[in-house]
Amino acid sequence: MDAIRRAILIAGLAASAGGVRRAAADGGSGKDVTPAVDGTVRFDEEARTAAAQDFGHVVQRMPAGVLHSASDRDIATIIRWAADSARKIAPRGQGHSVFGRSQVQDGIVIDMAPFSAIHEVGNDRVSVGGGATWRAVLAATLPRGLTPPVLTDYLDLSVGGTLVVGGIGGTTSRHGMQSDNVLEMDVVTGQGETITCSPASNPELFHAVRAGLGQVGVITRATLRLVAAPQKVRRYMLTYPDLKTLLADQRRLVAEERFDAVQGAIVPTPSGWTFRLDAARYFAGDHPPDDKMLLAGLSDDRAAAKPATLPYADYLDRLVALEKLLRSNGQWSHPHPWLMLFVGDSHVQSVVAGELDRLTPADLGTFGQIVLSIFRRAAVTSPLLRLPDDGLVYAFNLVRLPATDSAAEADRLMTANRAIYERVLAAGGTLYPVSAFPMSAEDWRRHFGPAWPLLREAKQRFDPDHVLTPGYEAF
Ligand SMILES: Cc1cc2nc3c(=O)[nH]c(=O)nc-3n(C[C@H](O)[C@H](O)[C@H](O)COP(=O)(O)OP(=O)(O)OC[C@H]3O[C@@H](n4cnc5c(N)ncnc54)[C@H](O)[C@@H]3O)c2cc1C
Structure with missing residues (x-):
């Protein structure tokens, strides 16, 4: 875990960087550090500390300053200054990365909220x-x-x-x-x-x-x-006896397109794993779809099915209750060593069954779960999105919500993430790069595979000084 430890940089350590001191002495204007901009570059402790965190809470890198501006010109000015002064720049959206991807040590974070x-x-x-x-x-x-x-x-x-x-x-x-x-x-x-x-x-x-x-x-x-x-959504929370039937019904549903959205989950319970499918059918007006027809032939435990009708906007905001709960019990600010992967249909049964044998409820934490959701590979066309070769692919995500804020526990889970990633890779799977464990430049090259030249050549052409987004450590 050396790489992780190296990445965990304490705020006080970074605050001793020369540029930061000069800026602070300048009353926070930063005039002597960065060029003049239409917006502001904040060098105060509060702004820098906020930008040194993310939802993952496992990596902290202290920036020298944070740009707040809604002007493309300001971003360009800061980028050119960074290139000239060997600094790095990282844009930050909502800071929901889990491994420091929007952070930058001693560089400038661009707060994208003004945009x-x-x-x-x-x-x-x-x-x-x-x-x-x-x-x-x-x-x-x-x-x-x-x-x-x-x-x-x-x-x-x-x-x-x-x-x-x-x-x-x-x-x-x-x-x-x-x-x-x-x-x-x-x-x-x-x-x-x-x-x-x-x-x-x-x-x-x-x-x-x-x-x-x-x-x-x-x-x-x-x-x-x-x-x-759509105006409304008819939502079905289906329960399955085992992994095999959950997978079989997902295949069937994706082929028949009976639902607009289908998401599978495996949830730890005191009596073992529970297998679930959240299937949603959109509709307009006052006539919900026929439940019997929609569920015909599926292998779920029908007595446990809980159909409900809800407005589309409420359906989309379905994580709000969980967020509220995790904020109230403190888990929202615990480390989140999430692991997000893609597994091809030909290996999904063996890969997931193998990981379920190894995982314990503590590995996911209270309210944690595994997402296991099917989609057609052909629907995805972004060339840099790496997916297994199979026509059907599953998002296989370990949404870990540790009950503790222990750094040692987060380290343990990130070490486990690496091992699972290697096993999934060996089975033809790929990484969804919003995962918490260190990736070297060589790992990224392997990850992008045949798509690597596209990214490398674009980097050479559009960011030749390697100014942008160092948090991935890809270049
Ligand atoms: C509670 C939760 C639920 C999630 N659910 C899903 C989900 O359902 N599906 C899914 O795909 N992912 C999901 N994610 C993962 C999420 O999509 C990624 O972590 C995403 O990168 C977060 O974006 P952000 O703006 O919050 O994060 P940030 O950490 O601010 O940014 C993420 C990365 O994007 C870069 N970036 C930000 N803004 C820009 C910009 N304008 N231009 C260029 N680069 C930029 C940053 O430098 C950083 O590298 C979830 C994450 C959380 C915490």
Whole structure:
């Protein structure tokens, strides 16, 4: 765990960096450290400490300052200054990374919150700032009867923060990732140039930004695809006797497209693992779908099925109760050594069964669970999103919610993450890069495989001084 320990840098240690001292002596204006900007660069302890954390609570890196500005020009100015002064820059959306990916030691964090504007809602698209949350996007589109086709389970993530990793949701099987549903972006590159990119215009940049881990540019504006929003959702919480039947029904449902969203879960209970499927069918008006027809032939324990009808907006916000609970009992601020992987259909039974044999409830923690959700590989088109070769793929996520804030326990779980990752890799699986364990540059090369030249060449072209987003340690 040496790499992890190296990454855990205490705030006080970093505060001794020369640039920070000079800025503090300057009353926090930072004039003597960074060039003049239209917005502000904050060098105070409060701003820097906030940017030295993330939801993972396992890595802390103290930046020298934090840029607050809604101007592309300011981002460009700071990026050019960083290139000249051998500093690094990291954009930060909502800070929900779990392994320091939006952090930067002694560099400048760009707080993307000022880029939260909803610019324009059209009939089939919305243009938003890269720092807008998906919640804010929805608040602007739902009154017009429109919705992004894919939403993450949690709405308080930033648009830029999910586009650079992918952004998976319950409807991914039909619509791909969020990164497959972006039409155009304004990006400030690592050379401080603002470029508008799309599949037709500057496609090299467009393809390297989507699921490209923020390595080539900062997304300041994104035009997102919209579809008609349903009014209501009929939701079924199904329970299965075992892994095999859970997988079989997921395959059947994805092939028949009976539901709009399907998400599987394996939950630790005192009596062992419980296998669940959360299936949702969207509808409009007062006529919910026929439960019997929708559930016909499935192998769930029908007596335990709990159909419910709820407004679409409430369905999308379904994690809010869990967040409230975890905030109230303190678990929201515990370490979150999450592991997110993709496993192909041909290996899913053996891989997941093997891991279930090794895992204990304590490895997931109180309220923790395993996500096991199927989607069609062909729906995902972002070239840097690495997936197994199988036509059907499962998101296999260990949502670990430790009952303790012990650093030693977090270390233990991150060591376990590495071992599970290696086993999944050996079975043709891949990583969803929002996971908590150290990845070396060599690991990233292996991860991207045949897609590595795309990212490497884009890095060379758009961020030749390697200024941007060092938290992945990919270059
Ligand atoms: C409670 C919770 C639920 C989640 N649910 C899902 C889910 O359902 N599906 C899913 O796919 N993921 C999910 N995630 C993971 C999440 O999508 C990623 O961690 C995402 O990167 C978080 O975005 P952020 O803005 O909050 O994070 P940040 O930590 O601020 O940023 C994440 C990364 O993006 C970079 N970045 C941020 N903004 C920009 C920008 N404008 N331009 C370029 N780079 C940028 C940062 O530098 C960093 O590398 C979940 C995470 C949490 C904590």
